[in-house]
Amino acid sequence: MIPEHRTSRAARPGRPQSTTALSRRTFLQAGAAVGGGLMLSLSLPFGNGKTEATDGFVPNAFMRIGGDGRIVLTMPYVEMGQGTYTSIPMLVAEELEVDLSQVRLEHAPPNEKLYGNPLLGGVQATGNSNAVRAAWQPLRQAGAIARTMLVSAAARRWNVDSASCRAQSGQVLHAPTGRSIKYGELAADAARMPVPERVVLKRPEDFKLIGTPAKRLDTPAKVNGAAVYGIDVRPPGVKIATLAQSPVFGGRVKNVDDAAAKAVKGVRQIVRLDDAIAVVADHMGAAKKGLAALVIEWDDGPHAKLNTKDIADELERATLNPGVIAETIGNVSSAMAGAATKIEATYQAPFLAHATMEPMNCTAHVRQDGCEIWVGTQALARAQAAAAKTAGLPLDKVVVHNHLIGGGFGRRLDVDGVVRAVQIARQVEGPVKVVWTREEDIQHDMYRPYWFDRFSAGLDDKGMPVAWSHRFAGSSVMARWAPPFFNNGLDPDTTEGAIDLVYGLPSKHVDYVRVEPPGIPTAFWRSVGPSHNVFVVESFMDELAAAAKQDPVAYRLALLDRSPRAKAVLALAAERADWGQPLPERVGRGASLQFVFATYMALVAEVEVSKDGAVRVRSVVCAVDCGTVVNPDTVQAQIQSAIIFGITAALHGQITLKDGRVEQSNFHDYEMLRINEAPAIEVHIVHSSEPPGGMGECGTSAIVPAVANAIFAATGKRLRKMPIDSAALKQPA
Amino acid sequence: MPFTIKMNGNAHSVDVDGDTPLLWVLRDVLGMTGTKFGCGVALCGACTVHVDGVATRSCITPVDSIGTSQITTIEAIGATSVGAKIQRAWLDREVVQCGYCQSGQIMSASALLATNAHPTDSDIDAAMSGNICRCGTYSRIREAIKQAAE
Numbered sequence: 001m002i003p004e005h006r007t008s009r010a011a012r013p014g015r016p017q018s019t020t021a022l023s024r025r026t027f028l029q030a031g032a033a034v035g036g037g038l039m040l041s042l043s044l045p046f047g048n049g050k051t052e053a054t055d056g057f058v059p060n061a062f063m064r065i066g067g068d069g070r071i072v073l074t075m076p077y078v079e080m081g082q083g084t085y086t087s088i089p090m091l092v093a094e095e096l097e098v099d100l101s102q103v104r105l106e107h108a109p110p111n112e113k114l115y116g117n118p119l120l121g122g123v124q125a126t127g128n129s130n131a132v133r134a135a136w137q138p139l140r141q142a143g144a145i146a147r148t149m150l151v152s153a154a155a156r157r158w159n160v161d162s163a164s165c166r167a168q169s170g171q172v173l174h175a176p177t178g179r180s181i182k183y184g185e186l187a188a189d190a191a192r193m194p195v196p197e198r199v200v201l202k203r204p205e206d207f208k209l210i211g212t213p214a215k216r217l218d219t220p221a222k223v224n225g226a227a228v229y230g231i232d233v234r235p236p237g238v239k240i241a242t243l244a245q246s247p248v249f250g251g252r253v254k255n256v257d258d259a260a261a262k263a264v265k266g267v268r269q270i271v272r273l274d275d276a277i278a279v280v281a282d283h284m285g286a287a288k289k290g291l292a293a294l295v296i297e298w299d300d301g302p303h304a305k306l307n308t309k310d311i312a313d314e315l316e317r318a319t320l321n322p323g324v325i326a327e328t329i330g331n332v333s334s335a336m337a338g339a340a341t342k343i344e345a346t347y348q349a350p351f352l353a354h355a356t357m358e359p360m361n362c363t364a365h366v367r368q369d370g371c372e373i374w375v376g377t378q379a380l381a382r383a384q385a386a387a388a389k390t391a392g393l394p395l396d397k398v399v400v401h402n403h404l405i406g407g408g409f410g411r412r413l414d415v416d417g418v419v420r421a422v423q424i425a426r427q428v429e430g431p432v433k434v435v436w437t438r439e440e441d442i443q444h445d446m447y448r449p450y451w452f453d454r455f456s457a458g459l460d461d462k463g464m465p466v467a468w469s470h471r472f473a474g475s476s477v478m479a480r481w482a483p484p485f486f487n488n489g490l491d492p493d494t495t496e497g498a499i500d501l502v503y504g505l506p507s508k509h510v511d512y513v514r515v516e517p518p519g520i521p522t523a524f525w526r527s528v529g530p531s532h533n534v535f536v537v538e539s540f541m542d543e544l545a546a547a548a549k550q551d552p553v554a555y556r557l558a559l560l561d562r563s564p565r566a567k568a569v570l571a572l573a574a575e576r577a578d579w580g581q582p583l584p585e586r587v588g589r590g591a592s593l594q595f596v597f598a599t600y601m602a603l604v605a606e607v608e609v610s611k612d613g614a615v616r617v618r619s620v621v622c623a624v625d626c627g628t629v630v631n632p633d634t635v636q637a638q639i640q641s642a643i644i645f646g647i648t649a650a651l652h653g654q655i656t657l658k659d660g661r662v663e664q665s666n667f668h669d670y671e672m673l674r675i676n677e678a679p680a681i682e683v684h685i686v687h688s689s690e691p692p693g694g695m696g697e698c699g700t701s702a703i704v705p706a707v708a709n710a711i712f713a714a715t716g717k718r719l720r721k722m723p724i725d726s727a728a729l730k731q732p733a
Numbered sequence: 734m735p736f737t738i739k740m741n742g743n744a745h746s747v748d749v750d751g752d753t754p755l756l757w758v759l760r761d762v763l764g765m766t767g768t769k770f771g772c773g774v775a776l777c778g779a780c781t782v783h784v785d786g787v788a789t790r791s792c793i794t795p796v797d798s799i800g801t802s803q804i805t806t807i808e809a810i811g812a813t814s815v816g817a818k819i820q821r822a823w824l825d826r827e828v829v830q831c832g833y834c835q836s837g838q839i840m841s842a843s844a845l846l847a848t849n850a851h852p853t854d855s856d857i858d859a860a861m862s863g864n865i866c867r868c869g870t871y872s873r874i875r876e877a878i879k880q881a882a883e
Contacts, residue, residue: 640873
């Protein structure tokens with residue numbers, strides 16, 4: 001898909017594949033399945049880009065049609081609540097003409113060479129809202145190819161023209177004679193049929209499944225306690241461990257008195273590591289009690305005096321000098337010089353923890369000759385590699401069992417927990433389940449980076465922008481996590497939402513200064529780069545509208561002539577939210593608009609600010625154009641989810657350091673939005689037959705500026721630093 | 734000293750310290766892992782079970798405080814008519830995302846419906862605001878409770 005507005009990035013992750021990239025010879029082979037049936041081996045374009053190299057065809061996804069008619073897909077995606085295990089089977093079932101219930105998606109075993117995802121730097125991982133985007137074209141083609149081969153097999157058996165046969169509901173029909181055969185009975189024969197060079201995919205108007213709400217396939221076990229998450233595994237003889245890690249990142253254990261801990265009933269062993277202590281016990285109750293009884297003396301190391309302000313100050317200083325140019329259009333300095341009005345602002349976004357409801361955990365059994373790992377991870381091959389390295393074993397001696405994930409949000413793209421569990425397990429006889437307490441989980445997360453942004457803009461005499469300058473400083477998660485994506489000082493995540501804006505701006509300059517904070521690790525977090533870029537860009541756009549004394553929606557619409565899809569979602573959201581209708585005192589509406597993860601989204605938030613400054617989001621209206629919708633129920637669920645996630649961050653979210661220590665520890669001081677605070681969220685989906693856009697993260701980035709802009713509308717106060725400071729919103733007596 | 738607790742209709746003897754939270758007895762000693770650990774201090778509700786029908790945070794409930802009370806966990810709530818209704822509504826409304834908090838949500842919701850057949854929005858707020866859902870499934874939780882109450 002080529003977006004309507006200019007795009008400057010050729011290799012941006014997450015762009016849907018063009019259809020021409022898929023020549024059948026290089027993307028699919030067919031043969032007999034082990035155990036009978038038809039096996040299609042696919043080489044999907046999320047591979048490492050080497051599939052057309054001289055070593056020939058390298059499959060990285062598999063579809064098997066068994067003699068029982070069941071269809072099993074083996075793919076490297078993880079289900080973490082986002083609905084992938086339902087959406088991807090829908091693509092296959094649509095073209096294959098089977099019921100959705102006949103298709104099952106299984107998680108591929110760890111193998112970075114086969115399953116690496118170049119949209120994520122060649123790492124076998126699920127993230128960046130790209131599962132459905134990457135699978136959209138090839139999975140439908142695979143379904144169509146398998147269907148064609150099944151029809152050919154039936155036609156040969158009946159000795160009729162295959163054009164007189166058709167596929168329907170998992171069988172091939174021959175209408176003239178009224179005969180039918182089930183796919184399962186044809187699968188072995190189909191494996192011997194020639195693979196069609198070309199297949200015609202269904203037209204959108206002929207879709208039966210795609211675009212209709214489908215029941216999630218992974219849900220029933222999640223309402224009766226049967227679902228097994230990583231934290232639930234119980235290999236025979238497993239011990240439970242919990243741990244205390246150096247409260248200051250980079251610190252060390254100096255001394256430990258474990259006499260009282262060892263005396264706790266059920267405590268079996270104390271494991272001392274360089275920078276952590278673990279208590280191994282029969283159950284978590286004893287392990288926690290043992291941990292509390294330890295007397296640990298820490299050597300805090302070089303970051304013992306580090307405070308958040310030190311980091312923020314360093315970032316602010318970094319924005320005083322030019323960074324690496326991410327985008328430049330026209331001549332900003334001459335446009336600025338000729339502007340009638342000049343606006344400047346700086347913004348800050350805090351460190352954020354993931355706080356997945358399932359605390360970090362990993363179960364490991366390290367033996368002399370091998371290692372077994374049980375964990376819920378978004379990056380399976382990376383978990384295997386980390387375990388092998390830590391255990392000092394070859395990769396093929398490490399078995400990783402992947403489990404359901406009790407919340408990912410990017411946290412489980414990192415495998416620090418696996419490393420820690422294997423370090424502990426090396427000293428323990430038998431399997432050990434290492435469970436982080438909530439306090440350890442929050443205080444030893446890897447955090448959404450802190451960012452500092454500096455803006456200036458010039459407006460013409462009508463108030464419209466003629467110059468836009470945006471410089472920001474912060475960590476690059478990609479540079480650590482997927483170094484090939486960090487090129488010449490830039491990476492596509494850090495800049496997404498800051499460049500390639502939907503707005504027509506005559507001159508624009510965006511530059512980025514990479515500053516890695518000392519003493520605190522950074523990582524992906526739901527919507528990552530856009531989680532900060534959309535906040536600042538859409539807040540600043542609101543500031544320009546205010547400076548121009550114009551309505552913020554009308555102001556944006558006037559800049560959207562070259563981006564009709566963006567214009568349409570904003571107009572729709574405004575209309576459905578009764579934009580412009582009067583509201584009571586200290587209630588306001590705020591809008592935001594974005595194009596990130598290949599999806600257009602506009603939000604209008606309605607916010608009430610009490611006299612004491614407390615903020616309540618009363619309602620949110622969302623209009624979204626995410627291309628073709630695969631499962632509309634999932635689209636709605638993901639938007640609701642991501643919006644709640646973003647409101648939590650806007651109202652409550654910040655991780656701060658004092659003397660090198662994370663100050664927050666549990667849900668009393670790292671608060672989550674609760675049901676009594678959750679607004680009604682209306683989702684309006686714009687019909688589109690463009691390829692699907694990403695869905696899991698968009699709402700999180702979009703809601704933060706919508707809330708901040710609504711607060712401005714309600715109170716006249718512009719909040720340029722997250723989270724929202726209620727004290728600044730108190731009504732003067 | 735060993736304690737005998739009554740869970741899901743059966744008696745179980747466990748040999749742990751009396752101050753051991755019920756959560757760990759359920760999960761680690763008895764292997765009933767449907768009840769989840771979220772915070773350890775009764776702030777998130779993931780560990781909610783019923784003690785004599787009352788929604789109770791098992792992470793702060795010492796095993797020696799149970800006495801002869803009946804414990805019901807997510808694994809058995811479907812055997813009650815209210816529990817079965819709630820589970821059905823949860824599936825009908827596609828409430829679940831990652832699902833980790835949903836055991837606790839369902840236990841809180843079924844305790845609510847058992848004592849209040851037709852809860853208002855504010856009844857739902859009061860009964861459910863102790864249960865955090867990081868996936869933000871709150872609006873569907875509310876709809877599902879209302880459906881189950883129909």
